[in-house]
Amino acid sequence: MTDTPTRSKMETPAIYDDLHRKLVTAQFGHGEKLKSEELRQTYGCSANTIREVLFRLSTAGLVAFEEQRGFRARRTSKERQHDLTQFRILLEQEGASLSMKHGDIEWEARLSAAHHKISHIESEVRRAGTVVHVLALWSNAEWEFHDTLISACQSPLLRETYKTIYDQFRQQLVSRDTNYGYYIENIEEHRAILEAALARDEPSCRKHIRDHLARNMLN
Amino acid sequence: MTDTPTRSKMETPAIYDDLHRKLVTAQFGHGEKLKSEELRQTYGCSANTIREVLFRLSTAGLVAFEEQRGFRARRTSKERQHDLTQFRILLEQEGASLSMKHGDIEWEARLSAAHHKISHIESEVRRAGTVVHVLALWSNAEWEFHDTLISACQSPLLRETYKTIYDQFRQQLVSRDTNYGYYIENIEEHRAILEAALARDEPSCRKHIRDHLARNMLN
DNA sequence: ACCTGATTTAATTTTGAAATTATAGCAAAA
DNA sequence: TTTTGCTATAATTTCAAAATTAAATCAGGT
Numbered sequence: 090m091t092d093t094p095t096r097s098k099m100e101t102p103a104i105y106d107d108l109h110r111k112l113v114t115a116q117f118g119h120g121e122k123l124k125s126e127e128l129r130q131t132y133g134c135s136a137n138t139i140r141e142v143l144f145r146l147s148t149a150g151l152v153a154f155e156e157q158r159g160f161r162a163r164r165t166s167k168e169r170q171h172d173l174t175q176f177r178i179l180l181e182q183e184g185a186s187l188s189m190k191h192g193d194i195e196w197e198a199r200l201s202a203a204h205h206k207i208s209h210i211e212s213e214v215r216r217a218g219t220v221v222h223v224l225a226l227w228s229n230a231e232w233e234f235h236d237t238l239i240s241a242c243q244s245p246l247l248r249e250t251y252k253t254i255y256d257q258f259r260q261q262l263v264s265r266d267t268n269y270g271y272y273i274e275n276i277e278e279h280r281a282i283l284e285a286a287l288a289r290d291e292p293s294c295r296k297h298i299r300d301h302l303a304r305n306m307l308n
Numbered sequence: 309m310t311d312t313p314t315r316s317k318m319e320t321p322a323i324y325d326d327l328h329r330k331l332v333t334a335q336f337g338h339g340e341k342l343k344s345e346e347l348r349q350t351y352g353c354s355a356n357t358i359r360e361v362l363f364r365l366s367t368a369g370l371v372a373f374e375e376q377r378g379f380r381a382r383r384t385s386k387e388r389q390h391d392l393t394q395f396r397i398l399l400e401q402e403g404a405s406l407s408m409k410h411g412d413i414e415w416e417a418r419l420s421a422a423h424h425k426i427s428h429i430e431s432e433v434r435r436a437g438t439v440v441h442v443l444a445l446w447s448n449a450e451w452e453f454h455d456t457l458i459s460a461c462q463s464p465l466l467r468e469t470y471k472t473i474y475d476q477f478r479q480q481l482v483s484r485d486t487n488y489g490y491y492i493e494n495i496e497e498h499r500a501i502l503e504a505a506l507a508r509d510e511p512s513c514r515k516h517i518r519d520h521l522a523r524n525m526l527n
Numbered sequence: 528a529c530c531t532g533a534t535t536t537a538a539t540t541t542t543g544a545a546a547t548t549a550t551a552g553c554a555a556a557a
Numbered sequence: 558t559t560t561t562g563c564t565a566t567a568a569t570t571t572c573a574a575a576a577t578t579a580a581a582t583c584a585g586g587t
Contacts, residue, residue, distance in 0.1 A: 101570085102375075125539070135572045137356065140540085141363060148367030156321070157578055159539060176465045179402055246395045250469060320540085344569070354542050359570085376548055378569060 099132050105142045107132075112151040113259040114228070117162035123152065124159070150257045165261050171306060173258045178302050180251045182295045184239025185282075189289045192241035197287055203237040204283045206230045211276045220269045227272065228259070234279060238286060262305065274304065318351050324361045326351075331370040332478045333447070336381035342371065344378070369476045384480045390525055392477045397521050399470045401514045403458025404501075408508045411460035416506055422456040423502045425449045430495045439488045446491065447478070453498060457505060481524065493523065 099107070108128075111117060123143060125136045132139070143160045146152040153161045188196060207230040214220045220227060232255065239248060278301040285294035318326070327347075330336060342362060344355040351358070362379045365371040372380045407415060426449040433439045439446060451474065458470060497520040504513035 126537090136539085137541095137573095138571065141360070141570095144360065144363055145367060148364065157539065159579095172463050172465045176463060176469075179398070179466075183398055244391050244395060246391045246473070247398075250395075254465070345567090355569085356543095356571095357541065360540095376569065378549095 099134065101134075101138055101142060104132050104134065104138065105145060108142060108146060109149070109151065109256075112146065112162060113256050114225075115260060119162060120153075120164040121162045122159065123161060149253055151260055163257070163260060170261050173254060173261065174302055174306050177251070177254050177258055178299050180247060180254060181235065181239060181298050181302065184242040184244070184247050184251060185286060185294050185298060186291050187242035187244065187247075188239055189286060189291055189294065191243050196237075196241040199240070200234075200237050200283060200286060203230070203234040204279060207234045207279055208276060211272055211279075214269055214272045215276070218269060220272050231275075238282065258305075275301070278304075318353065320353075320357055320361060323351050323353065323357065324364060327361060327365060328368075328370065328475075331365065331381060332475050333444075334479060338381060339372075339383040340381045342379040342381060368472055370479055382476070382479065389480050392473060392480065393521055393525050396470070396473050396477055397518050399466060399473060400454065400458060400517050400521065403461040403463075403466050403470060404505060404513050404517060405510050406461035406463065406466075407458055408505060408510055408513065410462050415456075415460040418459070419453075419456050419502060419505060422449070422453040423498060426453045426498055427495060430491055430498075433488055433491045434495070437488060439491050450494075457501065477524075494520070497523075 117123065125139045125143075128139045128143075129136050143152055144154065147154040147160065151163055153163050155161075192200075207227070210223055210227045210230050213223060214227065235255065236248070236252070239251060242248060278297060281297040282294060282301060285297055336342065344358045344362075347358045348355050362371055363373065366373040366379065370382055372382050374380075411419075426446070429442055429446045429449050432442060433446065454474065455467070455471070458467060461467065497516065500516040501513060501520060504516055
């Protein structure tokens with residue numbers, strides 16, 4: 090763990106959100122032990138509250154739980170990265186296809202807006218040559234774009250599942266934070282997805298989604 | 309809740325399994341309140357242990373949780389049934405396709421065996437004109453068949469997600485228990501899926517999976 | 528030196544009760 | 558009769574400590 094936050098008392102949902110944020114931004118090392126006692130002191134609550142939060146995070150796939158042996162930040166592996174990528178491709182392709190089928194002009198507008206934002210941030214990254222100073226902004230905007238893409242699919246299950254996969258995916262990608270070349274390539278890919286989606290060109294959209302997501306496994 | 313089980317003390321995993329079983333076999337009514345106090349007495353443990361188990365079941369999608377308002381057996385609805393069905397079709401089609409791609413002779417053998425079992429039980433149902441006396445057997449065999457079908461997909465994520473969806477799907481299907489016509493139609497459909505899978509005929513397998521699962525929404 | 532087993536230490540898990548919050552019942556006013 | 562507010566009841570949620578279990582330390586033997 091990197092920084093110790095406020096020592097003030099927090100409600101259970103706030104603790105969940107804070108730990109969730111720390112996990113997907115990899116402020117815990119892969120496989121790092123998450124001790125009840127430490128977290129209890131950090132958040133100023135009882136061990137039981139921490140336990141409950143960690144349980145929820147474990148079913149969200151960000152934390153590994155072993156009986157009588159506590160909680161750890163989820164470990165990464167080549168196999169798991171591959172699995173997450175392939176599954177994310179499946180869900181995003183299906184979600185985008187359904188959105189293209191059901192989405193109205195409102196959906197198109199929201200998608201354009203989301204693309205405008207992420208595109209603007211990525212242009213800044215290209216100019217600055219680094220992403221660190223806008224990483225949190227970029228991270229939110231990237232999520233917004235992909236979530237908006239599938240937001241008209243009319244399947245709550247698909248959308249919820251996609252979010253859990255997306256979060257686990259993010260958790261693996263920390264080492265990429267300073268490699269701004271990664272973000273630069275996103276600019277073209279996001280535009281390709283946007284244009285295919287607006288044109289309701291399903292095969293093209295599927296292809297660009299696959300290309301965009303699969304590139305994450307190349308190193 | 310229908311029957312009160314043993315009053316003896318149970319370990320947390322045993323409580324989870326028992327409640328899971330009761331939920332997917334709909335021994336709780338849809339939307340029925342799950343009171344900590346009652347369950348605590350039933351299983352001879354503290355309210356906190358019950359809380360922990362219900363939390364796990366809520367992230368498995370079988371129980372609905374509302375802050376400050378406790379737990380309920382998940383409600384059903386036409387929309388949710390449709391969503392579950394469509395999502396299950398997506399996952400099972402993808403899982404079967406991948407299994408056909410990666411599966412070896414061992415997978416074929418396991419699939420044949422699983423089909424033999426479910427087929428045998430469904431023949432019995434046809435002869436007897438009712439399913440109630442073998443419902444538990446049938447339920448396990450049906451799961452075995454579908455799980456084996458996707459078992460060679462080489463994606464733990466896909467397989468785990470499929471299980472959670474399958475369980476939620478089961479939870480909705482209780483009223484069907486005495487309608488044995490439903491089970492009779494399964495015989496042909498399971499065979500069609502088996503044969504397409506063994507022939508590695510992906511389009512045909514996808515079609516039969518869709519037909520088999522979609523039929524559940526017709527009433 | 529290395530393995531084995533007992534003891535100490537540190538962690539997780541369960542408990543029972545206190546604190547908090549929602550729900551139901553009831554009375555008074557519109 | 559309906560609504561509003563208060564009270565009593567019942568439920569959920571949090572807590573601190575006890576009980577349980579795993580991990581680490583150390584001593585004795587091979």
